[in-house]
Amino acid sequence: MFKDYIEKANFEDTGFSYTLSLISGKYKMVILYCLMEFKVVRYNELKRYIKSISHKTLSSSLKELERDKLIVRKEYPQIPPKVEYSLSEKGQSLMEILDQLCVWGENHRECAE
Secondary structure (H helix, E strand, C coil), rough: CHHHHHHHHHHHHHHHHHHHHHHHHCCCCHHHHHHHHHHHEEEEEEEHHCCCCCHHHHHHHHHHHHHCEEEEEEECCCCEEEEEEEEEEHHHHHHHHHHHHHHHHHHHHHHHH
16 A cells, blocks of 8 residues: 555655755755845855855856745846845745754764764
């Protein structure tokens, strides 16, 4: 009976799969964490915070997070251009889960060393 259930189940139809699709990638969760901590952040500040990220990867990650409505991009009409990123309401709703990942990591970090 259980075998029939798992054979008919489809991982891609789960909420877990949807959530992973939004935050998958090496840097998306780091970007979200940065925005959670610092509220409003400019592109170069994100680049300095995530030292190892390339401009291309940061740019594409930000575009994907904005497309998925997890962050808000605010552009100011000035020279030089000024762009700020912040969490959207949908992104803020994900922060409780991200915060729990941080707590878990802090509680178990000693075990890995």
